[in-house]
Amino acid sequence: MPATDAVNPPPLASLRGVWKSFDGRPVLQGLDLEIPTGGTLVVMGPSGCGKSVMLKHLVGLLRPDQGEVRFHGERIDRLDERRLVPIRRRIGFLFQQAALFDSLTVRENVAFPLRETGHAGPDLEDRVRATLDRVGLADTLDRMPAELSGGMRKRVGLARAIVLEPELVLYDEPTTGLDPIRANVINSLIVRLQRELRITSVVVTHDLDSAFQVADRMVLLHRGRVRLEGTPDEIRHSADPVVRTFLEGREPHGHDPDLDDSDPDTLDAPANSASPAASPSPAANPSGHDRP
Numbered sequence: 251m252p253a254t255d256a257v258n259p260p261p262l263a264s265l266r267g268v269w270k271s272f273d274g275r276p277v278l279q280g281l282d283l284e285i286p287t288g289g290t291l292v293v294m295g296p297s298g299c300g301k302s303v304m305l306k307h308l309v310g311l312l313r314p315d316q317g318e319v320r321f322h323g324e325r326i327d328r329l330d331e332r333r334l335v336p337i338r339r340r341i342g343f344l345f346q347q348a349a350l351f352d353s354l355t356v357r358e359n360v361a362f363p364l365r366e367t368g369h370a371g372p373d374l375e376d377r378v379r380a381t382l383d384r385v386g387l388a389d390t391l392d393r394m395p396a397e398l399s400g401g402m403r404k405r406v407g408l409a410r411a412i413v414l415e416p417e418l419v420l421y422d423e424p425t426t427g428l429d430p431i432r433a434n435v436i437n438s439l440i441v442r443l444q445r446e447l448r449i450t451s452v453v454v455t456h457d458l459d460s461a462f463q464v465a466d467r468m469v470l471l472h473r474g475r476v477r478l479e480g481t482p483d484e485i486r487h488s489a490d491p492v493v494r495t496f497l498e499g500r501e502p503h504g505h506d507p508d509l510d511d512s513d514p515d516t517l518d519a520p521a522n523s524a525s526p527a528a529s530p531s532p533a534a535n536p537s538g539h540d541r542p
């Protein structure tokens with residue numbers, strides 16, 4: 251037998267048996283997810299199913315009640331804040347709301363992670379410019395976030411997420427609230443950055459057009475676990491009723507079209523898994539709110 255490591259390299263990050271409740275209400279319910287190194291993993295699921303909660307576990311912004319979170323094989327769920335700092339620097343996080351610092355210019359927003367890591371002078375300026383250039387915003391250096399469109403704000407958030415050249419970038423609903431043209435700009439950027447910078451990307455979304463445009467692999471979360479994991483084609487052609495309901499937005503047998511997790515029904519049957527669940531990894535930015 252060949253060494254399994256050669257065939258199946260270890261995941262970049264993973265969640266194993268992760269349980270997380272808020273006020274006694276379980277959100278993640280034994281979630282197993284692996285984030286393979288390289289490529290783009292899309293995580294889908296209805297609103298409120300725990301996608302953002304899952305991402306926050308990958309950067310230690312939330313801690314599991316039970317279970318393990320690993321990055322490069324290292325347990326990170328018990329690390330204190332000080333020891334999480336170097337891990338978070340290796341993970342970029344584009345928050346669901348772009349979470350820019352409203353009182354800082356675009357330049358200073360993107361420079362923020364660089365300053366935190368001791369960059370200064372011409373090196374800092376060059377990296378800020380080069381990164382904004384990557385997202386097509388080199389001419390907005392001195393503008394304030396309030397002067398930008400929603401799509402531009404997302405791109406500034408993206409520039410800030412990648413300016414430290416992370417190994418892993420976590421995108422939380424990168425296209426939500428954007429019109430189709432601006433959403434396509436973001437989708438193209440996600441694909442291009444992944445290829446050019448050879449980063450691993452995790453994209454959380456319930457925008458199906460976006461999901462199928464960027465995904466190498468896809469996962470559907472349902473009731474706090476992975477319902478199905480596979481290639482876009484495997485997901486597209488899955489006969490699993492939960493997957494069909496999610497993809498088609500239709501109401502199965504009179505049940506909640508949203509796949510509301512509070513609706514206990516026949517949908518608890520095991521998924522016709524295309525392959526084992528894939529796992530997530532850490533990200534860089536804590537609260538999702540303005541930081542300074």
Ligand SMILES: Nc1ncnc2c1ncn2[C@@H]1O[C@H](COP(=O)(O)OP(=O)(O)OP(=O)(O)O)[C@@H](O)[C@H]1O
Nearest residue numbers: 272273277295296297298299300301302303304456
């Ligand atoms: N810090 C928190 N305290 C209490 N409840 C929380 C907290 N964070 C998340 N929740 C709850 O956990 C559940 C899952 O939230 P989460 O934000 O992960 O959903 P989501 O799948 O990202 O939804 P959406 O698609 O709307 O962004 C929700 O019911 C939410 O209210």
Ligand SMILES: [Mg+2]
Nearest residue numbers: 301302346422
């Ligand atoms: Mg969310």
